[in-house]
Amino acid sequence: MKKVRVYLIGAGPGAPELITLEGLKYVCKADVIVYDHLVSKEILKFAKAGAEKIPVSRFGKLHKNGFAVDQEKINELLVTKAKEGKIVVRLKNGDPLIFARGGQEAEHLAREKIPFKIVPGVTAATAAAAxxxxxxxxxRYASVLSFITGHEDPSKGTTAIDWKNISRKGTLVFYMGVENLTFIVKQLIRYGRKSSTPVAIVEKTTLPGEKIVFGNLENIIRKAKLKKVKPPAIIIVGEVVKLRKQPNPKEKENGK
Ligand SMILES: C[S@@+](CC[C@H](N)C(=O)[O-])C[C@H]1O[C@@H](n2cnc3c(N)ncnc32)[C@H](O)[C@@H]1O
Incomplete structure (x- = not known):
């Protein structure tokens, strides 16, 4: 078997402790670490001396190291570094295969015949729920759980989301949905969810400044505005939200 050259690793949702031991093991031995903007800088402190650390983000334009940061450039960067004989770690927010284009990076590496390994991460949905x-x-309330992108542009006229089917059953978790909250709420009500359905929005989960807002489909838009909820945030919709046991995790942590 060929030696693994690139590790696609989930760094978890924010708190550095939430990377797996396996992920951290490869961070420690990497020659190059290519990381997203939502990845904790604390994790980078585990890199060996002299390791090259390259920030990439599809939202920016150019980083000072000269790399353009669209997805194709990221793919090429991984291949170039691996072909130089380096051990490359690609650190991604949450899990590398959930709304993260880790699949595209893996496809590209496979095409280029670069041996790679995928290390899962704690995804934002499960962290936010916890x-x-x-x-x-x-x-009793949800035997179906859907992870949905909230990032679809409502003005584009077409949708990859089957609102009719997803709206009716189980727990719905929206990633990248805060800026489309009004559209999401309208669609869910239009396709059959009761306006009394409980909703939670968790901003910056596991990070300093984490914010949790509870409401229902009728009042969550107003509440989110009032609390100035911003990305990154997870929106959880469904009866399970009313089962919450931990009104304020920080209080619990402090033993109050
Ligand atoms: C491009 S997706 C990446 C998802 C990631 N791969 C995962 O598995 O969690 C970015 C979205 O994930 C969610 N997200 C990531 N980190 C988060 C955090 N610390 N708190 C709340 N939501 C977060 C937000 O919905 C954000 O818009």
């Missing part, structure tokens, strides 16, 4: 004390599934 922080808010919400079980995402529950035998």
């Amino acid at each position: 922080q808010a004390g919400i079980p995402l599934t529950d035998r």
Whole structure:
């Protein structure tokens, strides 16, 4: 078997402790670390002396190291570094295969015949649910759990989301949805969710400044505005939200 050259690693949702031991092991031995803007800088402190650390973000334009940061350039960067004989770690927010284009990076590496390994990470949905004390599934209320992109442009006229089917059942977790909250709420009500359905929004989960807002489909837009909720945030919709056991995780942590 060929030696692994690139590790696609989930760094978790924010708190550095949430990377896995396996992920951290490869961070420690990497020659090059290519990381997203939501990845904790604390994790980078585990890199060996002299390791090259390259920030990339699809939202920026150019970083001072000269790399353009669209997805194709990131793919090329991984291949170039691996072909130089380096051990490359690609650190991604949350899990590398959930709304993260880790799949595209893996495809590109496979095409270029670069041996790679994928290391899973704690995804923002499960971290947010844990922080808010919400079980995402529950035998009484939700046997179906959907992870949905909230990033679709409502003005584009077409949708990859089957609103009719997803709206009706189980727990819905929206990633990248805060800026489209009004559209999401309207769609869910239009396709059959009761306006009394409980909702939680968890901003910056596991990070300093984490914010958790509870409401229902009728009042969550107003509440989110009032609390100035911003990305990154996770929106959890469904009856399970009312099972929350932990009104304020920080109080619990402090033993109050
Ligand atoms: C491009 S997606 C990446 C998802 C990531 N791969 C994962 O598995 O969590 C970015 C979105 O993930 C969610 N997200 C990531 N980190 C978060 C955090 N610390 N708190 C709340 N939401 C977060 C937000 O919905 C954000 O807009």
